[in-house]
Amino acid sequence: QPYVSLKNVSHSYPTDKGKSVLALQNVSFDIEKHQFVAVVGPSGCGKSTLLRLLSGLMMPTEGQVNIFGTAVTEPRDEIGIVFQQPTLLPWLNVTENVVFPVKHKTGRVSSQTRSQAQKMIEMVGLADFAKRMPNELSGGMQQRVGIARALLMDPEILIMDEPFSALDALTREEMGFELLRIWNESPKTVLFITHSITEAVLLADKVLIMSPRPGRLSAQIDIQLPRP
Ligand code: ADP
Ligand code: ADP
DSSP states (O other): OEEEEEEEEEEEEOOGGGGGEEEEEEEEEETTTTTTEEEEEOSSSHHHHHHHTTSSSSSSSEEEEEEEEEEESSSTTTTEOOOSSOOOTTTTHHHHHHHHHEEHHSSOOOOOHHHHHHHHHTTTOGEEEEEEEEOGOOOOHHHHHHHHHHHTTSSEEEEEEETTTTOHHHHHHHHHHHHHHHHSSSOOOHHHHHHHHHHHHOOSEEEEEEETTBBBEEEEEEEEOOOO
């Protein structure tokens, strides 16, 4: 059975006067373990809605969202999210930001976690910046701290919501290659949400194309490109 599966998922949001907005209509797809899947579509096609359903922040109004064969009913530790904005805590340095979720969850940070955090920081190319504060870093570097932070939790599934959208084109491309390098080093199941078809084709094994109003899956493309 598939690692992640959506079966006939529809979602509508209630609005005022008892009306509702249909954000997703009858969406079905599967994701296999360690697959890198990109979701592409214009604004309003339901990408954020999809993210909320997969991460357990909401339940679909119809259909089923299953992860490891069971319905997603609440947020869980196996799922890590990298948001559009890196949302670092400005008063903590890079290392402290990376270990923050572990500290928050377990109340302490073991020396093993610290050395693992150092490894993640090196992996995203910030070894020389471990003690720097967020305001000393560029946007791309801050986003890489966000990625290291998500990876330290060692999630089974990493959901990335337009992680590079705040970056300039050149940094975006560099970050794309960086992400592939990280992914090759430690494969994960990734769901990557983006506006950019180019980015999707470059990074993903499978591309899901959404059409807007209401969000529907209009194509699924399997990609087999040699990885750099
Ligand atoms: P994106 O950058 O993903 O395209 P939007 O700018 O469309 O996001 O929306 C930003 C946020 O506002 C989203 O979290 C979305 O849930 C929320 N939102 C969008 N449309 C509505 C709406 N009609 N009513 C309430 N919230 C909305
Ligand atoms: P995307 O992330 O692709 O821009 P969203 O999932 O944010 O798309 O939105 C899909 C549709 O659902 C849009 O028409 C949006 O206006 C609507 N929507 C999103 N969030 C809300 C909300 N909280 N309340 C009402 N409508 C919403």
